[in-house]
Structures are given as structure tokens and as C-alpha cells.
Amino acid sequence: MIIGGLEKLTLIDFPGELAAIVFTQGCNFRCQFCYNPMLVWPEKEGKLKYQRDHSRIKEDDLFAFLKSRKGKLSGVVITGGEPTLHKDLPDFIKKIKDAGFKIKLDSNGTNPEMLEKVLEEKLIDYLAMDIKAPLDKYEEVIGVKVRPVKSGEAGAKLFNGVNLENIQKSIKIIKESGVSYEFRTTLVPSLHKKEDIEEMGKLIAGADKWYLQFFKSDTDLVNKNFQNKARFSEKEMKEMLEIAKKYAKKCDVRG
Ligand code: SF4
Incomplete structure (x- = not known):
């Protein structure tokens, strides 16, 4: 596994567990508001782009750390x-589970085959998937080309080139998995509108949990033009929450 970072303790990211967070390197999205730009690009490109050292963490060092936290931490995100x-x-998760930790997996939902595999192998204790936008706005929000929703279309597995059908498949897989899960959406003025909540809600209708998250702009972002831009007000978030509540059993604002 290419590990780009480790947070040694979180009390809030894995419901019910004291956990460490392992950040894997590389993403197929370029979400404009992403505040982990160093993790988005492949390692070398990220270093050049952000002029910051961001050394990879060796798997052996990670497992030595986890061994030292046995009995103190119960989970790994x-x-x-x-x-x-x-x-x-899957092999990476198996090793962490064998070391005695529960697993929460975060995903953008572009690889439903992998989600199916790790679920079938009973490797996951909690799943979280981002719903970035209504499908017709995905491209704008995630900053990469998307492919139209068309069954059986070739190219679904492309690293850069997102198939929206896979987003829908992942939502279905997660909802039917029997594993605890949540959907979450980061809301950014200039990218999202109140009406979008309705459209996203329809995508996940009947879901267990959906969290609306404030946009964080006081840090490095994938799109520097979004840095220090205003976020939605508490009042606006609450209004959007009221719409979201129609589509999930539990909804809240976070961040
Ligand atoms: S916020 Fe977007 S770009 Fe950043 S890691 Fe998540 S999916 Fe990738």
C-alpha cells in the first residue's frame, strides 16, 4: 500500500471507536475543494506541485505503530x-484486521468492484461514501471528465475518467451491504445550490445516514481559487439539512 500519511488518533472519524487514520496516496478525482491536495496526486507530482516534503510511510512502520497501540485503539480508518x-x-485490510483492529473505509464510490470484494470478504466494519453533487454536476465538482451513465460502456475502470454508473452502483452496494455506513456531502457555495440537495437525496433515498459538511477553505486546496472563500452560513446549512432529512433516516450538519 502507498501510504501518504498517518494520524495517530481520532475520536470522531470512526463512530464508536478510538481510531488511527491511514491516508492512501493518489486519487482519480480532483475535487476543487479538497483540502488534502498532497494526497491527491501521485507522490512525486504532489511534492513538485506543493513544494512540501510529504514522505511516504512504510507499511512496516505502520504495523509497528499499530502493535504499540493494541488495547488503546480499536479501529483504523x-x-x-x-x-x-x-x-x-484487501490484503492490506486483512493485515490490519488480523492485528485486531476494526476497519472504516472511506471512498468516493468510483470502484464498486473493489467495494464488493472487500464486503464479500467481510473486511469492513463501517463504510463512508462521498456524494459529491447531483450526477449532472459531478464533472464540475470533481474536476475531471466523467463518462455518461450508460450500461456496459467500455472504460469504466479508467483511472482518470469517471463512470457515473459506478457511483450509482456503489450507492446500491453500500445500502444493501448490511454493514454500518454513511453518505456525506461537502457543500460549497459557487458549486452547490439548495436544489442540489433534492437531486442528491434522490440518489441515496432511504439511506441510513447522510451528513452535510461545511467546506473548509483556510488551507491548501486542490483548486487554489477556492482558498479563503466563504462557506455556507449555519442558517443555509440548516435549510439544506431540512431537505436532506426527507431522504435519509439520520441527517446532520458537520464540520
Ligand atoms: S476530496 Fe475528492 S480529490 Fe480529495 S481525496 Fe476525496 S475524492 Fe479525492
Whole structure:
């Protein structure tokens, strides 16, 4: 696994667990508001782009750390970048589970085959998937070309080139998985509108949990033009929450 970062303790990212966060390197999206730009590009490109050292963490060092936290931490969050792009993800998770930790996996939902695989192998204790926008606005929000929703279309597995049908497949797989899960959406003025909540809600209708997240702009972002831009007000977020509540059993604002 290419590990781009490790947060040694989180009390909030894995419901019910004290956890560490492992950040995998590389993503097929370029979400304009992404505040982890160093993890989005492949390692070398990221270093050049951000002029910051961002050394990879060796797997052995990660497992030595986890061993030292046995009994203190109960879970590991695997996030990115986009973890499901890494072919060795199932083996990596197995090793963490064998070390005695529960797993939460974060995904942008572009690789439903990988989600199916890790679920079938019972490797996941909690899943979180981002719903970035209504399907017709995905391209604008994620900053890469998307392919039209068309069944059986070739190219679904392209690293850069997102097939919207895969987003829909992942939503279905997650909802039917029997595993605890949440959907979450980061809302950015200039990218999202109130009406978009309705459209996104229809995509996940009947879901267990959906969180609306404030946009964080006081840091490095994938699109520097979004830095220090205003976020939605508390009032606007609450109004959008009221719409979201029609589509999921539990909804809240976070961030
Ligand atoms: S926010 Fe977007 S670009 Fe950043 S890691 Fe997540 S999916 Fe990738």
C-alpha cells in the first residue's frame, strides 16, 4: 500500500471507536475543494506541485505503530486519496484486521468492484461514501471528465475518467451491504445550490445516514481559487439539512 500519511488518533472519524487514520496516496478525482491536495496526486507530482516534503510511510512502520497501540485503539480508518484504487487494498485490510483492529473505509464510490470484494470478504466494519453533487454536476465538482451513465460502456475502470454508473452502483452496494455506513456531502457555495440537495437525496433515498459538511477553505486546496472563500452560513446549512432529512433516516450538519 502507498501510504501518504498517518494520524495517530481520532475520536470522531470512526463512530464508536478510538481510531488511527491511514491516508492512501493518489486519487482519480480532483475535487476543487479538497483540502488534502498532497494526497491527491501521485507522490512525486504532489511534492513538485506543493513544494512540501510529504514522505511516504512504510507499511512496516505502520504495523509497528499499530502493535504499540493494541488495547488503546480499536479501529483504523482507511481514507485517501481514494483507497479503492489500490489493488492490494484487501490484503492490506486483512493485515490490519488480523492485528485486531476494526476497519472504516472511506471512498468516493468510483470502484464498486473493489467495494464488493472487500464486503464479500467481510473486511469492513463501517463504510463512508462521498456524494459529491447531483450526477449532472459531478464533472464540475470533481474536476475531471466523467463518462455518461450508460450500461456496459467500455472504460469504466479508467483511472482518470469517471463512470457515473459506478457511483450509482456503489450507492446500491453500500445500502444493501448490511454493514454500518454513511453518505456525506461537502457543500460549497459557487458549486452547490439548495436544489442540489433534492437531486442528491434522490440518489441515496432511504439511506441510513447522510451528513452535510461545511467546506473548509483556510488551507491548501486542490483548486487554489477556492482558498479563503466563504462557506455556507449555519442558517443555509440548516435549510439544506431540512431537505436532506426527507431522504435519509439520520441527517446532520458537520464540520
Ligand atoms: S476530496 Fe475528492 S480529490 Fe480529495 S481525496 Fe476525496 S475524492 Fe479525492
